[in-house]
Amino acid sequence: MSVIFEKSVAGRRGVGLPACDVPLVDCIPDDCLRAQAAPLCELSELDVVRHFTALSRLNFGVDTGFYPLGSCTMKYNPRVSERIAGLEGFSQLHPFLPQLRSGGLLTQGALQLLYELERVLCEIAGMRAFTLQPLAGAHGELTGMMLIAAYHRDKGNVKTTVLIPDEAHGTNPSSAAITGYGTQGVPTDPATGRLDLVALEGMVDATTAAIMLTNPNTLGIFNSDIEKVVEIAHRHDAQVYYDGANLNAILGKFRPGDAGIDVMHINVHKTFATPHGGGGPGAGPVGVREHLLPFLPISRIQKRSDNSYVLDYEQPKSIGYVAPFYGNFSILVRAYAYIMLLGGKGLIEVSENAVLNANYVMQALKAKYELPYDRPCMHECVFSASRQAEKGVHATDIAKALIDRGYHPPTVYFPLIVKEAMMVEPTETESKETLDAFVAAMLEIADEAEQAPESFADRPRHAPVCRPDEVRAAREMDVCFDG
Numbered sequence: 001m002s003v004i005f006e007k008s009v010a011g012r013r014g015v016g017l018p019a020c021d022v023p024l025v026d027c028i029p030d031d032c033l034r035a036q037a038a039p040l041c042e043l044s045e046l047d048v049v050r051h052f053t054a055l056s057r058l059n060f061g062v063d064t065g066f067y068p069l070g071s072c073t074m075k076y077n078p079r080v081s082e083r084i085a086g087l088e089g090f091s092q093l094h095p096f097l098p099q100l101r102s103g104g105l106l107t108q109g110a111l112q113l114l115y116e117l118e119r120v121l122c123e124i125a126g127m128r129a130f131t132l133q134p135l136a137g138a139h140g141e142l143t144g145m146m147l148i149a150a151y152h153r154d155k156g157n158v159k160t161t162v163l164i165p166d167e168a169h170g171t172n173p174s175s176a177a178i179t180g181y182g183t184q185g186v187p188t189d190p191a192t193g194r195l196d197l198v199a200l201e202g203m204v205d206a207t208t209a210a211i212m213l214t215n216p217n218t219l220g221i222f223n224s225d226i227e228k229v230v231e232i233a234h235r236h237d238a239q240v241y242y243d244g245a246n247l248n249a250i251l252g253k254f255r256p257g258d259a260g261i262d263v264m265h266i267n268v269h270k271t272f273a274t275p276h277g278g279g280g281p282g283a284g285p286v287g288v289r290e291h292l293l294p295f296l297p298i299s300r301i302q303k304r305s306d307n308s309y310v311l312d313y314e315q316p317k318s319i320g321y322v323a324p325f326y327g328n329f330s331i332l333v334r335a336y337a338y339i340m341l342l343g344g345k346g347l348i349e350v351s352e353n354a355v356l357n358a359n360y361v362m363q364a365l366k367a368k369y370e371l372p373y374d375r376p377c378m379h380e381c382v383f384s385a386s387r388q389a390e391k392g393v394h395a396t397d398i399a400k401a402l403i404d405r406g407y408h409p410p411t412v413y414f415p416l417i418v419k420e421a422m423m424v425e426p427t428e429t430e431s432k433e434t435l436d437a438f439v440a441a442m443l444e445i446a447d448e449a450e451q452a453p454e455s456f457a458d459r460p461r462h463a464p465v466c467r468p469d470e471v472r473a474a475r476e477m478d479v480c481f482d483g
């Protein structure tokens with residue numbers, strides 16, 4: 001496919017503007033004027049529509065097929081949330097509209113929605129307060145670590161190190177490092193797939209700023225020792241950061257705040273079905289316990305005694321701005337819509353079905369794929385392609401073979417502690433028929449790996465981009481391709 005500029009034909013137009021009927025004014029200084037016309041492409045409307053429609057068909061998304069990309073929770077985004085976020089009263093708001101006085105009527109509803117979303121997140125997670133400002137999960141982690149650093153600074157604590165389990169998402173160590181801390185990995189107990197508590201006890205000391213814990217962890221295993229972890233950390237005035245990216249597995253079942261954790265983030269795209277959209281725009285609200293409240297980013301939404309809402313910027317201990325204005329407002333509207341749509345009972349069903357679907361797939365595949373942690377899982381399960389790898393068929397080859405069968409591959413080679421890892425997360429929005437078809441495809445692939453391992457070398461054969469030379473592609477960033 002050619003890029004849109006290659007389709008340009010000099011003089012072709014997609015719009016017909018009427019002749020200018022006001023006098024032309026020469027007001028742009030000469031040195032600001034272009035010497036030559038901008039190199040824009042010249043196309044008809046139909047050319048443009050066909051080009052982008054064709055491009056959109058090369059995409060794979062939750063709307064086109066099953067997307068079991070572990071850890072990413074690629075659930076269906078209900079259209080009703082999109083519709084609500086698109087309502088004029090939300091979508092046409094300008095961030096500079098006044099909060100109160102004459103224009104206030106236009107923004108009070110938006111502020112009320114944000115205020116109520118914060119309250120409802122507190123209820124779901126068991127936390128004292130949330131900031132809705134961070135723009136992604138990783139940004140929430142960074143914000144949370146900045147809160148922890150502010151807390152230690154305020155108390156005069158000298159802390160240098162953050163402890164992070166070896167199965168953690170890569171964003172955890174990077175958030176700690178950007179905040180200025182050194183990081184140390186805590187091993188996972190191979191027998192249980194949970195944090196090794198004895199090792200942890202030996203590592204925590206007066207220099208420990210925080211422990212970052214993901215629960216359920218990236219192996220899909222729930223850590224029921226969490227209260228013990230909190231107790232060990234607090235003994236040394238270390239804070240417990242809870243990576244809440246996997247909240248989808250525990251909605252209505254377990255509230256991190258009840259276990260005494262200090263800070264957490266929620267990935268609204270993974271939990272409350274807002275779009276993932278190519279790395280953003282997202283939201284990663286951060287919840288805190290009482291003692292961290294003064295450090296939250298500005299602005300804070302306050303409800304006044306006359307039931308009006310204002311943004312409060314007067315927080316002397318605040319870590320300051322982490323995002324402009326209200327955070328990613330339209331994403332937060334979608335999250336609010338989703339929570340209200342399902343209600344408490346619906347949210348419990350979300351986690352029950354997410355866990356049921358993952359266990360169903362795990363049981364159906366474990367005869368042919370190695371399951372390093374063979375125990376009931378939460379929302380995702382991690383296989384290893386080690387048996388297939390003996391024949392020369394690696395996790396990446398299985399992923400490519402799935403693409404030919406119309407599936408998005410699972411996450412491969414993560415978590416790092418599992419060799420040839422394949423992390424399957426079906427989510428709650430998939431039907432039994434879809435899961436059965438996926439299982440059948442995976443079992444067929446296992447048989448093929450056994451009988452004809454050489455047939456994997458040129459997979460996928462039916463995708464818009466077939467098998468690139470990955471080493472060369474990483475070095476020569478030429479994104480053009482034929483086809």
Ligand SMILES: *Cc1c(COP(=O)(O)O)cnc(C)c1O
Binds near residue numbers: 136172218
């Ligand atoms: C997805 C994920 C993150 C990062 O969240 P983003 O919203 O993608 O920035 C962090 N930790 C875990 C465990 C995750 O699954």
